[in-house]
Amino acid sequence: MQCITSATVADLFDIAATRRIEQAAAAALPHHTLMQRAGLAVARLAMAVAPHARTIWIACGPGNNGGDGFEAAAQLQHRGFLPIVTFAGDEDRLPPDARASLQRARDAGVIFAPEPPATWDLAIDALLGIGATRPLANAMADWLRQMHAMASPVLSVDVPSGLNADTGASSATPHPGALSPRFCLTFLTLKPGLFTAKGRDAAGTVWFDDLGCSGTAESPAARLAGAPADAPRSHASHKGNYGDVAVIGGAPGMAGAALLAGSAALHAGAGRVFVGLLDPDAAAVDLAQPELMLRDAKALDLSGMTAVCGCGGGADIRAVLPRVLATAAALVLDADALNAIANDGALQAQLASRARRGRPTVITPHPLEAARLLNCTAADVQADRLAAARQLASRYGVVAVLKGSGTVIAGDGSTPPVLNLTGNARLATAGTGDVLAGMIGAALATQRPAFEAAREAVWRHGHIADTWPAGAPPLTAGALARQAPC
Numbered sequence: 001m002q003c004i005t006s007a008t009v010a011d012l013f014d015i016a017a018t019r020r021i022e023q024a025a026a027a028a029l030p031h032h033t034l035m036q037r038a039g040l041a042v043a044r045l046a047m048a049v050a051p052h053a054r055t056i057w058i059a060c061g062p063g064n065n066g067g068d069g070f071e072a073a074a075q076l077q078h079r080g081f082l083p084i085v086t087f088a089g090d091e092d093r094l095p096p097d098a099r100a101s102l103q104r105a106r107d108a109g110v111i112f113a114p115e116p117p118a119t120w121d122l123a124i125d126a127l128l129g130i131g132a133t134r135p136l137a138n139a140m141a142d143w144l145r146q147m148h149a150m151a152s153p154v155l156s157v158d159v160p161s162g163l164n165a166d167t168g169a170s171s172a173t174p175h176p177g178a179l180s181p182r183f184c185l186t187f188l189t190l191k192p193g194l195f196t197a198k199g200r201d202a203a204g205t206v207w208f209d210d211l212g213c214s215g216t217a218e219s220p221a222a223r224l225a226g227a228p229a230d231a232p233r234s235h236a237s238h239k240g241n242y243g244d245v246a247v248i249g250g251a252p253g254m255a256g257a258a259l260l261a262g263s264a265a266l267h268a269g270a271g272r273v274f275v276g277l278l279d280p281d282a283a284a285v286d287l288a289q290p291e292l293m294l295r296d297a298k299a300l301d302l303s304g305m306t307a308v309c310g311c312g313g314g315a316d317i318r319a320v321l322p323r324v325l326a327t328a329a330a331l332v333l334d335a336d337a338l339n340a341i342a343n344d345g346a347l348q349a350q351l352a353s354r355a356r357r358g359r360p361t362v363i364t365p366h367p368l369e370a371a372r373l374l375n376c377t378a379a380d381v382q383a384d385r386l387a388a389a390r391q392l393a394s395r396y397g398v399v400a401v402l403k404g405s406g407t408v409i410a411g412d413g414s415t416p417p418v419l420n421l422t423g424n425a426r427l428a429t430a431g432t433g434d435v436l437a438g439m440i441g442a443a444l445a446t447q448r449p450a451f452e453a454a455r456e457a458v459w460r461h462g463h464i465a466d467t468w469p470a471g472a473p474p475l476t477a478g479a480l481a482r483q484a485p486c
Contacts, residue, residue, distance in 0.1 A: 039071020
């Protein structure tokens with residue numbers, strides 16, 4: 001059993017592949033083996049999560065997910081705990097393995113009740129499995145709300161009930177005052193939906209057990225990003241080895257966004273950072289960061305630079321985009337640059353042509369910006385973030401960084417998309433996206449492949465938030481930029 005962390009490198013498999021893996025494993029093992037292993041794994045994790053628990057409420061559904069819950073109840077009963085099972089289903093319609101585990105729970109003396117206990121020390125959600133994404137109703141919906149309204153921890157079996165294991169979309173209605181610590185034990189494969197969209201909040205801490213069935217010929221749908229390797233700098237190096245970054249943005253009243261991106265690029269290790277402000281009345285020097293070389297955006301020669309374009313650009317960014325798209329050696333497009341491109345077919349064609357000319361480009365949209373680029377809604381994007389990121393990458397010939405919970409990085413299709421597990425709500429403040437754009441620009445400037453540059457910068461950006469000291473002042477974008485590691 002393995003706890004999945006932000007440093008974990010692993011393949012993620014969709015529902016269809018997981019079902020094929022499960023069928024192959026079941027065919028190779030004696031009848032009922034997988035469910036017994038799964039139930040034992042749930043019981044062991046339950047004891048680790050709540051070692052002093054007495055009453056453990058196990059809500060079981062009408063399929064094999066419920067069967068795992070029955071099996072866990074039997075194992076917990078044998079170990080001196082008090083499991084109380086509520087069952088939302090028809091015993092006569094249970095799959096054979098689930099029916100066998102139901103009988104094992106009864107033989108062990110497990111209590112079955114029509115309603116949840118008045119109090120419990122741990123709740124186990126074994127209501128629905130990977131394929132059941134229909135809205136929860138009646139008893140199952142009520143039980144799920146009750147679980148998450150209490151302060152006692154909740155352990156989900158395989159996936160949280162109502163969560164789409166492929167996309168992270170959820171049909172479950174969260175309790176408005178949800179208090180419970182959340183854990184999820186997933187089996188056989190890691191699923192993409194656990195790590196993006198609503199999946200991270202629904203699952204909490206994810207544990208994985210392959211049930212003794214490691215190895216598969218199936219192709220992954222995505223991968224976890226994992227921590228980038230440290231790349232120490234050679235003593236015999238100089239600023240030219242680490243490239244030039246040109247930040248272009250900062251229309252009147254929005255210079256701060258461009259300066260944040262420049263600061264992030266500087267602290268992330270770029271050799272030199274130029275900031276081409278679009279405000280004609282901007283100061284000639286940033287006294288707080290004199291290392292940033294302020295220039296007229298139109299005067300910058302981008303042919304040997306990595307450009308970071310759009311941060312605080314407003315409507316003024318439209319006028320400089322044709323030249324940036326045509327000349328920048330490498331390019332990061334963010335914010336207002338993306339909005340301008342979404343509204344202009346000629347700019348879209350210019351963007352797509354960069355890939356044909358071998359010019360690497362990374363785009364960093366949030367869901368609404370992605371929706372504009374794809375001519376859909378933000379809800380459509382969030383309903384399948386992996387698909388949206390792949391579409392962006394394919395349509396525009398770029399590396400797409402779709403920001404949000406479980407940021408998705410998608411490239412040219414030769415490798416699966418990557419899901420990033422660093423970051424938290426500390427990043428929900430103005431300017432942190434500008435910082436990310438600057439960090440990606442610094443990584444691109446060192447000649448890293450665009451996909452790897454984006455993956456590494458996204459991981460480091462979130463890691464700063466994850467390691468921000470408890471009790472320290474709130475994390476601001478300026479502080480985030482200054483923490484960007486070289």
